[in-house]
Amino acid sequence: xxxxxxxxxxxxxxxxxxxxxxxxxxxxxxxxxxxxxxxxxxxxxxxxxxxxxxxxxxxxxxxxxxxxxxxxxxxxxxxxxxxxxxxxxxxxxxxxxxxxxxxxxxxxxxxxxxxxxxxxxxxxxxxxxxxxxxxxxxxxxxxxxxxxxxxxxxxxxxxxxxxxxxxxxxxxxxxxxxxxxxxxxxxxxxxxxxxxxxxxxxxxxxxxxxxxxxxxxxxxxxxxxxxxxxxxxxxxxxxxxxxxxxxxxxxxxxxx
Amino acid sequence: xxxxxxxxxxxxxxxxxxxxxxxxxxxxxxxxxxxxxxxxxxxxxxxxxxxxxxxxxxxxxxxxxxxxxxxxxxxxxxxxxxxxxxxxxxxxxxxxxxxxxxxxxxxxxxxxxxxxxxxxxxxxxxxxxxxxxxxxxxxxxxxxxxxxxxxxxxxxxxxxxxxxxxxxxxxxxxxxxxxxxxxxxxxxxxxxxxxxxxxxxxxxxxxxxxxxxxxxxxxxxxxxxxxxxxxxxxxxxxxxxxxxxxxxxxxxxxxxxxxxxxxxxxxxxxxxxxxxxxxxxxxxxxxxxxxxxxxxxxxxxxxxxxxxxxxxxxxxxxxxxxxxxxxxxxxx
Amino acid sequence: xxxxxxxxxxxxxxxxxxxxxxxxxxxxxxxxxxxxxxxxxxxxxxxxxxxxxxxxxxxxxxxxxxxxxxxxxxxxxxxxxxxxxxxxxxxxxxxxxxxxxxxxxxxxxxxxxxxxxxxxxxxxxxxxxxxxxxxxxxxxxxxxxxxxxxxxxxxxxxxxxxxxxxxxxxxxxxxxxxxxxxxxxxxxxxxxxxxxxxxxxxxxxxxxxxxxxxxxxxxxxxxxxxxxxxxxxxxxxxxxxxxxxxxxxxxxxxxxxxxxxxxxxxxxxxxxxxxxxxxxxxxxxxxxxxx
Numbered sequence: 001x002x003x004x005x006x007x008x009x010x011x012x013x014x015x016x017x018x019x020x021x022x023x024x025x026x027x028x029x030x031x032x033x034x035x036x037x038x039x040x041x042x043x044x045x046x047x048x049x050x051x052x053x054x055x056x057x058x059x060x061x062x063x064x065x066x067x068x069x070x071x072x073x074x075x076x077x078x079x080x081x082x083x084x085x086x087x088x089x090x091x092x093x094x095x096x097x098x099x100x101x102x103x104x105x106x107x108x109x110x111x112x113x114x115x116x117x118x119x120x121x122x123x124x125x126x127x128x129x130x131x132x133x134x135x136x137x138x139x140x141x142x143x144x145x146x147x148x149x150x151x152x153x154x155x156x157x158x159x160x161x162x163x164x165x166x167x168x169x170x171x172x173x174x175x176x177x178x179x180x181x182x183x184x185x186x187x188x189x190x191x192x193x194x195x196x197x198x199x200x201x202x203x204x205x206x207x208x209x210x211x212x213x214x215x216x217x218x219x220x221x222x223x224x225x226x227x228x229x230x231x232x233x234x235x236x237x238x239x240x241x242x243x244x245x246x247x248x249x250x251x252x253x254x255x256x
Numbered sequence: 257x258x259x260x261x262x263x264x265x266x267x268x269x270x271x272x273x274x275x276x277x278x279x280x281x282x283x284x285x286x287x288x289x290x291x292x293x294x295x296x297x298x299x300x301x302x303x304x305x306x307x308x309x310x311x312x313x314x315x316x317x318x319x320x321x322x323x324x325x326x327x328x329x330x331x332x333x334x335x336x337x338x339x340x341x342x343x344x345x346x347x348x349x350x351x352x353x354x355x356x357x358x359x360x361x362x363x364x365x366x367x368x369x370x371x372x373x374x375x376x377x378x379x380x381x382x383x384x385x386x387x388x389x390x391x392x393x394x395x396x397x398x399x400x401x402x403x404x405x406x407x408x409x410x411x412x413x414x415x416x417x418x419x420x421x422x423x424x425x426x427x428x429x430x431x432x433x434x435x436x437x438x439x440x441x442x443x444x445x446x447x448x449x450x451x452x453x454x455x456x457x458x459x460x461x462x463x464x465x466x467x468x469x470x471x472x473x474x475x476x477x478x479x480x481x482x483x484x485x486x487x488x489x490x491x492x493x494x495x496x497x498x499x500x501x502x503x504x505x506x507x508x509x510x511x512x513x514x515x516x517x518x519x520x521x522x523x524x525x526x527x528x529x530x531x532x533x534x535x536x537x538x539x540x541x542x543x544x545x546x547x548x549x550x551x552x553x554x555x556x557x558x559x560x561x562x563x564x565x566x567x568x569x570x571x572x573x574x575x576x577x578x579x580x581x582x583x584x585x586x587x588x
Numbered sequence: 589x590x591x592x593x594x595x596x597x598x599x600x601x602x603x604x605x606x607x608x609x610x611x612x613x614x615x616x617x618x619x620x621x622x623x624x625x626x627x628x629x630x631x632x633x634x635x636x637x638x639x640x641x642x643x644x645x646x647x648x649x650x651x652x653x654x655x656x657x658x659x660x661x662x663x664x665x666x667x668x669x670x671x672x673x674x675x676x677x678x679x680x681x682x683x684x685x686x687x688x689x690x691x692x693x694x695x696x697x698x699x700x701x702x703x704x705x706x707x708x709x710x711x712x713x714x715x716x717x718x719x720x721x722x723x724x725x726x727x728x729x730x731x732x733x734x735x736x737x738x739x740x741x742x743x744x745x746x747x748x749x750x751x752x753x754x755x756x757x758x759x760x761x762x763x764x765x766x767x768x769x770x771x772x773x774x775x776x777x778x779x780x781x782x783x784x785x786x787x788x789x790x791x792x793x794x795x796x797x798x799x800x801x802x803x804x805x806x807x808x809x810x811x812x813x814x815x816x817x818x819x820x821x822x823x824x825x826x827x828x829x830x831x832x833x834x835x836x837x838x839x840x841x842x843x844x845x846x847x848x849x850x851x852x853x854x855x856x857x858x859x860x861x862x863x864x865x866x867x868x869x870x871x872x873x874x875x876x877x878x879x
Contacts, residue, residue, distance in 0.1 A: 076456040088451040543691035
């Protein structure tokens with residue numbers, strides 16, 4: 001069943017069409033990859049899904065609900081989480097505190113209610129800390145849990161970004177280039193983790209440049225070029241699709 | 257476990273509070289007046305530091321300060337209201353007017369908010385000056401000095417303690433808010449708006465709440481100012497003053513939301529007194545000081561102090577633990 | 589309203605608009621290329637006016653020379669601002685750098701007032717007399733300002749096409765790409781400052797024969813320049829240009845109809861515009877909250 005559907009989604013900036021007539025669906029419980037040459041519009045698609053920018057045409061449906069015009073925090077509250085390509089972290093917080101922010105936002109009941117420091121709130125805090133530690137452990141950051149996010153090496157910062165997204169207890173996890181810049185060992189670890197995330201019941205939509213990883217891990221692949229969908233299918237089909245190969249000619253694909 | 261730093265901080269705090277409480281008896285009335293001004297400007301700085309925590313630098317602090325002052329002045333002169341009753345009204349007026357204006361600016365981000373602030377600063381000053389009801393450019397009528405029961409706040413000492421009351425209330429409220437769950441959301445927003453949004457924080461709503469609370473306390477500072485100056489003149493509440501407020505915070509140290517503005521206001525109030533230069537060079541000297549502080553002390557005065565104190569504190573701690581571990585006399 | 593009056597107000601608006609165009613362009617340039625919010629912009633304008641007046645009245649030199657002197661003086665001062673101050677504060681962040689320009693502006697303003705005297709200074713009209721056409725009488729001075737502003741804007745346009753101009757645009761788009769192309773950022777930055785501040789100096793010099801120069805003219809014009817930038821869309825030079833004339837003309841009419849409250853009217857109109865079009869007239873529409 002489709003968890004996320006983009007229907008004829010388009011985004012232009014004046015005459016520049018960043019994305020046009022984009023139609024695809026992500027099935028629940030799968031790892032779905034979005035690939036394409038540089039500048040194809042993949043990050044734009046993510047921004048559209050998470051509500052950071054609004055489409056100029058089309059609809060986005062998540063879990064049966066039209067979320068096209070919703071603000072980012074509302075979409076986040078509905079179970080869409082995202083790890084970013086650039087590192088957006090709470091630099092002055094520790095790793096654990098960063099992850100905890102994902103939990104505190106789960107019981108959003110409005111500004112006034114939060115002000116009351118009830119016992120229920122304190123118990124929720126304790127539970128959140130336990131779960132946060134579990135996520136930190138899962139992502140291999142246990143040793144750094146009290147380290148300031150700003151002091152972490154790049155690879156750990158990316159892992160932290162994913163941890164924060166997981167802390168939001170998402171139904172759909174968007175991952176923007178999770179293994180870019182990682183060495184083969186780190187890369188393999190991340191791939192394993194992504195699989196385990198999927199096995200936990202979280203649907204993953206992935207943007208990634210490394211063809212090796214994409215072919216290895218994806219249940220389904222959508223290929224876009226110049227903002228348009230040019231192919232969709234299983235890894236084997238995509239590997240041999242002529243249009244896809246043409247689109248990538250001249251691109252430095254990751255042969256490793 | 258009490259660290260050296262904790263003890264040092266608490267000691268300093270205790271000493272400061274003690275001194276502050278008995279100050280009027282230790283110094284002359286002119287100096288007391290400087291302290292009163294410091295408190296007023298310090299409160300303005302507190303409210304600036306408050307909104308900068310969510311990434312919104314406000315350039316209209318003086319305008320809302322003026323709104324509070326004028327509300328108190330108008331209600332006291334034209335409606336014969338008691339000073340104390342005007343306080344909550346001034347606060348609410350400031351919040352409501354602020355909401356109307358910021359409804360437009362806040363969702364558009366920091367840049368628009370910043371520029372809007374400047375425009376508002378000018379607009380509100382123009383409003384007070386141009387409209388006859390507010391007394392025009394000459395200012396309002398003089399208000400009566402406030403009083404509780406038999407105690408009239410007309411002397412410097414009384415005003416000092418009144419100011420301390422206002423300042424204390426402001427500090428307590430801000431401290432409580434910043435350490436609450438709302439405060440955590442504000443912190444998150446201040447560090448990364450995008451990420452905060454991603455984890456489900458309604459950035460616009462939290463920022464709006466923050467700015468409105470800041471407005472409330474700015475207005476309160478305005479009402480206090482009226483008790484002291486007894487008349488409200490538009491020229492006081494201009495962009496120039498709003499810029500000064502930012503200076504206090506930066507000089508004190510922008511990371512120190514509660515103490516920075518007070519330290520900054522203190523420095524900028526007293527340093528010119530001791531410089532004894534002709535009045536016309538005063539603003540140039542202040543400007544040069546600002547530039548030097550930003551270049552050489554980017555963390556502000558408190559940031560610098562903290563940087564100096566830390567190694568000293570660590571050294572003392574290390575020495576102490578060596579002493580307690582070995583039974584031999586300390587040779588260090 | 590008869591045509592004559594309308595034209596007078598309209599041309600007055602064009603004149604004001606021309607000045608705004610110079611100042612707002614300079615500001616947008618500095619903001620875009622160096623990412624510095626130059627608070628001293630208005631003070632350079634005031635300085636330009638005072639210098640032009642001093643050159644003509646004290647030194648007895650012809651007006652065109654005065655304009656050039658004002659331009660050079662403010663450009664050099666702008667470059668100085670970069671070398672002495674801004675280049676050291678950019679690492680402290682956007683906000684601190686902005687404060688430093690506030691401080692620098694204060695120094696410039698105060699120093700100008702001390703050197704030139706704080707009473708209002710006036711320059712007698714340079715091209716005396718008036719021009720009449722179709723029942724409308726316009727003082728020549730105002731036309732000179734409009735012409736001057738247009739000339740400078742055209743010159744700026746061509747300047748932006750030169751190699752250094754293109755580097756400036758490249759740096760504003762993407763700093764990393766720019767340095768990859770071998771462009772020396774420091775050079776681009778001080779030239780940007782010089783150009784941005786020089787534009788204000790010229791504006792001040794142009795305005796001196798028509799409006800009285802005073803100590804507060806700097807801060808007042810700065811706020812209005814910000815309004816123009818807001819209306820045109822932050823970061824867009826062509827937006828600033830269009831907005832400058834729109835705001836200038838609107839202001840002229842507002843002052844005619846509402847007197848002193850005219851400024852308030854403009855503020856309200858700008859607020860309404862920003863509400864419906866947050867990106868201004870030509871700026872990119874800002875994204876949904878999420879910065």
